[in-house]
Amino acid sequence: MTTRRTFLFRLIPAAGLAVAAGSSFAAGPEKASETDPTAAALGYKADASKVDKAKFPKYAAGQACSSCTLYQGKAGEAWGPCPALANKLVAAKGWCSAYAKKG
Ligand code: SF4
Numbered sequence: 001m002t003t004r005r006t007f008l009f010r011l012i013p014a015a016g017l018a019v020a021a022g023s024s025f026a027a028g029p030e031k032a033s034e035t036d037p038t039a040a041a042l043g044y045k046a047d048a049s050k051v052d053k054a055k056f057p058k059y060a061a062g063q064a065c066s067s068c069t070l071y072q073g074k075a076g077e078a079w080g081p082c083p084a085l086a087n088k089l090v091a092a093k094g095w096c097s098a099y100a101k102k103g
Pocket of ligand 1: 094096
């Protein structure tokens with residue numbers, strides 16, 4: 001007889017495997033969502049022109065992820081991973097308040 005408890009114990013490792021399989025077969029990191037709590041706290045916008053300039057006065061026109069020291073994308077690519085947002089993909093034309101100009 002399968003009790004509810006043994007059923008759950010069988011289900012949990014299966015779910016773990018599904019998650020592991022999903023991450024190894026995924027097409028790459030997902031895009032960062034502007035509404036993700038970390039992204040929202042940093043004021044991340046995939047389009048830098050949409051940055052809330054009243055809330056983030058440090059934003060200056062021309063700043064973008066592609067010129068940020070944290071941006072991991074290759075030159076010319078539209079998206080690249082960013083460690084400030086859990087290595088999710090951020091837009092080359094995006095911006096957040098952790099912006100630090102490449103030296
Ligand atoms: Fe873009 Fe830099 Fe902010 Fe990452 S830390 S989202 S690369 S501005």
